[in-house]
Amino acid sequence: MDARESSGSAPAQKATRDMYLPPERKKIADGGTAHISAKEFSVYYGEFEAVKRVSADIMSKYVTAIIGPSGCGKSTFLRSINRMNDLISSCHTTGALLFDGQDVYGKFTDEVLLRKKVGMVFQKPNPFPKSIFDNIAYGPRLHGVNDKKKLMEIVERSLKKAAIWDEVCDRLDKNALGLSGGQQQRLCVARTLAVEPEVLLLDEPTSALDPKATAKIEDLIQELRGSYTIMIVTHNMQQASRVSDSTMFFYEGVLVEHASTAQLFTNPKDPMTEDYITGRFS
Amino acid sequence: MNIGTRKILDRSFTAVGIGSIVVMAVALMIVVVPIITNGIGAVFFTGTVEHRKMLFSEFKRGDTENLSSEVASSNRYRAKVYEMLTGFEAELEAMEPEKKVEFKGKYSEVRAALQALLGPFPGDPEPMLTRFKYGQTRWEKAEEKLHDLLYESKWDNSNPEVMAKEYFVSRAIGFQGTSLVKLFPYVKDNLDKMLIPEFTFYWGFITDSSVDSHFFGGIWPEIQGTFFLAFGAMLFAFPLGVVAAVYFTEYARPGFLNSMLRSANSTLAGVPSIVFGMFGLAFFINTMKVSESKSVIAGALTLAIMILPTIIRAAEEAILAVPKTYREASLSLGSTKWNTIATVILPAALPGIITGGIISLGRAAGETAPIIFTAAVSVGSAIGLADVLTSPTPALSWNIYNLASEHEAAAQIRHVQYGMVLALVSIVLMLNLSAIVLRARISKKLKG
Numbered sequence: 001m002d003a004r005e006s007s008g009s010a011p012a013q014k015a016t017r018d019m020y021l022p023p024e025r026k027k028i029a030d031g032g033t034a035h036i037s038a039k040e041f042s043v044y045y046g047e048f049e050a051v052k053r054v055s056a057d058i059m060s061k062y063v064t065a066i067i068g069p070s071g072c073g074k075s076t077f078l079r080s081i082n083r084m085n086d087l088i089s090s091c092h093t094t095g096a097l098l099f100d101g102q103d104v105y106g107k108f109t110d111e112v113l114l115r116k117k118v119g120m121v122f123q124k125p126n127p128f129p130k131s132i133f134d135n136i137a138y139g140p141r142l143h144g145v146n147d148k149k150k151l152m153e154i155v156e157r158s159l160k161k162a163a164i165w166d167e168v169c170d171r172l173d174k175n176a177l178g179l180s181g182g183q184q185q186r187l188c189v190a191r192t193l194a195v196e197p198e199v200l201l202l203d204e205p206t207s208a209l210d211p212k213a214t215a216k217i218e219d220l221i222q223e224l225r226g227s228y229t230i231m232i233v234t235h236n237m238q239q240a241s242r243v244s245d246s247t248m249f250f251y252e253g254v255l256v257e258h259a260s261t262a263q264l265f266t267n268p269k270d271p272m273t274e275d276y277i278t279g280r281f282s
Numbered sequence: 283m284n285i286g287t288r289k290i291l292d293r294s295f296t297a298v299g300i301g302s303i304v305v306m307a308v309a310l311m312i313v314v315v316p317i318i319t320n321g322i323g324a325v326f327f328t329g330t331v332e333h334r335k336m337l338f339s340e341f342k343r344g345d346t347e348n349l350s351s352e353v354a355s356s357n358r359y360r361a362k363v364y365e366m367l368t369g370f371e372a373e374l375e376a377m378e379p380e381k382k383v384e385f386k387g388k389y390s391e392v393r394a395a396l397q398a399l400l401g402p403f404p405g406d407p408e409p410m411l412t413r414f415k416y417g418q419t420r421w422e423k424a425e426e427k428l429h430d431l432l433y434e435s436k437w438d439n440s441n442p443e444v445m446a447k448e449y450f451v452s453r454a455i456g457f458q459g460t461s462l463v464k465l466f467p468y469v470k471d472n473l474d475k476m477l478i479p480e481f482t483f484y485w486g487f488i489t490d491s492s493v494d495s496h497f498f499g500g501i502w503p504e505i506q507g508t509f510f511l512a513f514g515a516m517l518f519a520f521p522l523g524v525v526a527a528v529y530f531t532e533y534a535r536p537g538f539l540n541s542m543l544r545s546a547n548s549t550l551a552g553v554p555s556i557v558f559g560m561f562g563l564a565f566f567i568n569t570m571k572v573s574e575s576k577s578v579i580a581g582a583l584t585l586a587i588m589i590l591p592t593i594i595r596a597a598e599e600a601i602l603a604v605p606k607t608y609r610e611a612s613l614s615l616g617s618t619k620w621n622t623i624a625t626v627i628l629p630a631a632l633p634g635i636i637t638g639g640i641i642s643l644g645r646a647a648g649e650t651a652p653i654i655f656t657a658a659v660s661v662g663s664a665i666g667l668a669d670v671l672t673s674p675t676p677a678l679s680w681n682i683y684n685l686a687s688e689h690e691a692a693a694q695i696r697h698v699q700y701g702m703v704l705a706l707v708s709i710v711l712m713l714n715l716s717a718i719v720l721r722a723r724i725s726k727k728l729k730g
Contacts, residue, residue, distance in 0.1 A: 084614060089535075116616030126607035129630055129728035138625070139615040177729055188611070195615055 034098075035060035035199065035229045036081060041095035043073070043080050045088065050076045052253040053095065063221060063230045065244035065261065067237060069281070073253040074233045078201050080104075081231070082118035083111045099199075116143065119197035123204040125184035127176035127191070132168050135176045135187060139195035154194050162190035163220050182213020189220060200224065202232040206239065218243050237277055241265045249273045314707075321704025324697045329482030331356050332401060333419035340412070340493050341486065352478055359475045360400060363465065367393070367403075370462040388456050395431035396469070399424060400476060412494035413691070419498070420697070421479040428473055432466055487701055495661045496685060496698045503664040505705060507578070507675030511657060512647040514582025514670065515589060519646075520639050522586075523593030524628075527635075530594070531601045532623055551591035556651035558588040563655035576674035578665070581657020588652050589642040596638020600631035630728060633721040640717035644710040650679040660684045678706040 034057035043051040051073040058064050066074040076085065083104060085091040097104040104114060116139075127135050136155040137145075145151055155172070159165040164186040168179070176187055185205060192200060202221070206214040221230060221243045234240050240247055240261065247264045249257045249272075257264060257273045268274045275281055331352050338344040374385055393403075401417035402409055409415050418424035433450035454466040469476075490500030526547075534540040562584025566572050572580050604627050612622040628635075650658075658680035665673045685699045686692060692699075 082614060084610060087610070087613070112616050112618055114616075115614055120610075120614040122607060122610060122614075124607060126605070126611045128608060128611065128626055138612070139617075142615065142617045142621055142625075175727070175729065191611075191615065 033060050034058065035100065036231075037098045038077075039096040039098070041080075041093065041097045043076050043085065043091065043093050046090040050253055051080070051250075054255045056248060056255055056258050058229065058231065059246065060229050061226055062245040063225050063232065063243055065240035065247045066231065066233045066250060067235075067240050067247060067276070068250035068256075069276070070235075071252075072250040074248075074250045075203055077250065078203055078231060078233050079120075081199070081201060082115045082120055084115075084120065086111060116195050117197050118199040118201060119192035119195060120201040120203065121185070121188050121192055121205050124208050125181055125188055127179070127184050127187050129175065129177055131173045132176045132179075132187065133172040136191050136194045139191060143195060158190040158194040159187075161193050161224070162186045163216065163223065164190060180213070182209050182216055185209060185213065185217060186220060189217075193224075197228065199229045199231070202230065204233050204235065207235060214239070237265075249276065251276070317700065317703050317707060320697070320700035321707075324701025324704070325484055325487045327482055327484070327697070328421035328479045329484070330417070330419055330421055330424055330477035330479050332417040332477065333482060333484075334480075336416050336419055336493075336498050337486075340498060341490060343486070356476050356478055359472050363396070363400070363469060363476075364403060366462060366465045366468070367396075370460060370465075373461055385457075385460070388453070389462070391434070392431065392453060392462070392465075395427065399427040399431060399469075399473075413497040416498075418477065421477070423694070424473065424477055424479075428470065432470060488705070491663050492661065495689065496681075496695055497691070501678070501681075501698070501702055501705060503662055504676045504678045504681050504702060505709070506664045507658075507662075507677040508647050508679070508706070508709065510578050510665075510667075510670055510675060511581050511585060511653060511677055512643050514578060515585035515646040516639065516643050518583060518586035519590045519593050519642065523590050523639075524597050524635060526590075526594045527597030527601055528623060528628075531598055532619065532627075547591050547594055550587075551595065554651070555588060555649050556654075558584055559652040559655050561587070562652055567656065573672055576655070576657050576659065577672055578657055578670035578675050581653040581674075581677075582670075584652045584656045585646040585649060588649065589646050592642045592645065593638055596641070597631070597635045600634025600638065601627060603634060604630045633724045633728070636724070637717045637721050640713050640720070644713045647713070648679055648706060648710055650683055653677055653680055660688070678702050678709070682706065 036058040038054045038056050040053045040055055041051065042049055042053050054077065066078060068074045079085050080093060080097065081099070081104065085093075093105050099114065099118065103109065128138060130138070133151075133155055136158050137151045140151060140154050145154065156165065156169075159168060164183060167183060168187070176184065179187060185208075189200075189205075206217050209217065218239060221232065224230060225243075225245075232240075232244065244261045246259065247261045248255055249264065249268075249270075251272060257268060257270045259269070264273065265277060268277065331349075334344050334349055334352065338346070338349055370389065374382060374389065377385065397403065397417075399417055402414065418427055429450075432453060434453050434456070436449055436451055438447040438449055452466075454463055457463045457466075484500075487500040488505065489502050491503055492501065493499040530540075530544065534543070562580060566580045566583050567575065567577075572583065608626050608630055609622055612626045613619075617625070657674055658677050659674045660676065660681060662674065662676045665675050682699060682702045685695060685702070689695065
């Protein structure tokens with residue numbers, strides 16, 4: 001708690017009002033600035049420390065992959081960025097996690113506004129049991145867009161961005177659960193994009209999909225690269241090396257190594273990273 | 283355990299399962315078949331000319347010309363009966379006093395049996411109760427009454443070791459040697475001409491009010507009262523129950539108060555319904571004074587309290603069954619908790635919530651005890667929607683009990699009881715069926 005007070009709150013409180021300004025008024029440098037930064041950031045489930053004093057800067061508009069064996073805290077770290085861990089009552093954090101210079105766990109942070117800016121796609125495709133149109137329009141409607149024409153525009157744009165428009169444009173009024181798993185996952189990406197987030201968190205987005213659908217999601221990430229800050233948790237190291245600019249390797253809650261993907265996969269600094277990426281343990 | 287034993291065990295479990303289902307099906311048939319066959323008897327039966335007379339004078343229904351020609355033809359045959367009676371009465375006057383006393387008793391029994399069969403004699407004063415104004419309206423009842431006329435019931439008490447046994451003695455033998463002896467074969471042979479039995483479809487059983495406390499007429503006030511009470515109860519219990527379930531599942535923090543509330547809810551579900559009836563009387567009528575005395579609103583509130591735990595349970599389970607991923611998805615898009623509940627969780631839980639609601643509705647419709655002290659009257663006319671705040675109402679569940687046990691002529695109106703039972707069972711069945719259909723429809727819409 002103390003760590004957060006000292007490191008995070010002084011600039012954070014100053015930035016409170018600026019944080020959710022329209023994007024054009026905000027100075028987001030094109031790559032190279034930290035969009036999200038963790039400082040001595042720990043996440044606890046009750047007594048158990050799932051993420052241990054992680055310090056890292058996630059660069060704006062980068063694709064950052066998070067790899068590591070099961071139970072290493074990578075998903076927990078990802079989910080703490082948009083405060084999805086709030087759903088677990090025993091979960092609490094120490095240290096600071098800054099998003100745009102604002103403490104995510106600060107007193108004045110509105111988690112609803114935060115989640116609008118930090119979208120998330122989950123491991124299992126989870127479209128609502130509604131029509132495809134209503135699925136995409138769900139977010140914009142929440143945030144006050146009710147004009148039918150405008151909603152249609154948003155839906156079309158989001159579906160096109162998620163590269164699924166051609167497959168569903170003639171059945172927008174059909175139930176989304178009728179789509180295939182891969183289509184559902186891309187629909188979920190489109191649903192997240194429809195609220196125009198700045199950050200896209202992907203929590204093992206392809207683990208429930210077949211190779212073909214996985215390839216489509218990877219293509220999609222390539223297309224979105226440069227427009228959003230993307231973080232992807234994955235078990236698949238080939239996938240991490242294919243899609244990401246930088247990679248974080250977690251082991252037992254500790255951030256072992258964080259480097260550019262090229263460097264981490266070809267010339268890891270830490271012997272443990274080398275062991276993991278060469279498949280000596282998993 | 284070797285594989286053979288396990289297979290045998292597996293098969294025997296299957297056999298036990300199938301066996302229990304068969305036993306249940308048979309038990310269900312044993313209950314349902316008499317309800318249906320007897321209940322239908324209230325609507326489809328062989329009615330006599332007396333039934334048509336009753337319909338005409340009580341409900342102004344029927345064809346005047348047809349009826350008057352029927353009455354005329356039946357009166358031609360009846361005239362001979364009355365002729366015989368007057369003949370015998372004259373003969374009786376001329377008898378020796380001893381014989382006269384003996385025959386007078388027997389004769390008055392015959393007269394009473396004939397009156398029950400054919401209705402009041404011509405020239406008698408108009409009876410006060412409607413039930414005595416007509417003869418037998420149903421042919422199967424007329425046949426019973428004919429038996430009463432032809433045979434005298436006696437009890438054999440000769441052996442004190444065993445229960446007395448009933449046996450029948452022909453009345454004709456008692457009147458041997460008098461002119462009345464001809465009456466019995468005459469009535470027996472000509473009863474169908476005097477009563478003119480005809481297949482009757484009495485749809486009015488559903489839509490008519492009752493006449494002379496269910497002796498004639500239908501059960502509409504009861505059906506309407508049942509609907510008022512059940513839907514009134516739902517009106518209070520359903521929104522309250524769903525809101526409570528949302529609170530329990532989404533907002534309540536685990537703790538002492540929450541666990542107390544939950545166990546209170548479970549306990550409430552197991553409280554006998556008569557206790558709710560007493561509670562309703564004590565709380566809603568005596569303390570809250572929602573009405574002067576029994577009223578539909580007091581009954582509906584009592585039923586609402588009774589079905590509330592069931593609704594809360596069903597809604598809770600339905601809400602908990604909504605996949606966690608929907609909640610995560612909604613929250614991750616920046617929705618508030620309430621938004622998530624209203625736009626994602628409740629719609630997805632709707633099939634379960636509605637099923638629970640309709641099953642509770644069926645229970646409210648069928649429950650007797652809670653309305654005894656709060657809403658139900660045995661005889662009454664249909665009330666308007668404006669009267670629910672002040673008036674009590676007859677209701678199927680209570681009237682079935684009342685007619686079967688409390689009614690002074692319970693044995694004579696069994697068909698009405700069965701008709702009510704069938705009506706109640708059909709209503710509950712229809713409600714449950716609609717729950718199934720509704721659930722299937724919404725689920726289909728949700729699943730795509």
